[in-house]
Amino acid sequence: MSRPRYTSPVTVTPHTVFILGLVLGNVFVVDCYRDDAVGYPHGGCQEMHVPWCQGLHYNETSFPNPLKHQTQEDAVLELIQFLPLFDIKCSRNIKLFVCSVYLPVCSGRYGAISPCRSLCEEARQGCEPLLNQYGFAWPEPFHCDRFPSTGICVSASSPLKKKKKRKNRKVNRRRKKLN
16 A cells, blocks of 8 residues: 655645745754765655655665654655755756655665755755855755765766666767768
């Protein structure tokens, strides 16, 4: 029996989320931890139900997460602050970074996997100036030194994306040969 998908009890628009983000902007000062570069203790893999994080190159997550949320519903209450950044696309991978912090990738082999430091730095480089422009600092749980720079971690260059590019190159080569 599958678990029902998460649905918000209220209608959330980008404007509502931006206002909520402004009001709750400093709520994120929490203790984020990383036990090692491979993963951290978790309660097993579960299907990801948060609609804003659908369409990424993973669909299973694990709780508790590094921010000590016990459920996806707990995590989404903080994650929604960043929805305006998803819409603005201040960084090409802001959605992947934020989702992998709040809804960590879960691998049956490695457990819960943290985002890579390089993914954090890319998100920060694109979005921190925008946050600063509106009087906000880069959130404490997103400080990039908290994430692994080596080992198994979530990066912007997933194997799925690489395979697609290779396949497209082969198709393009075939088309050129036919012309």
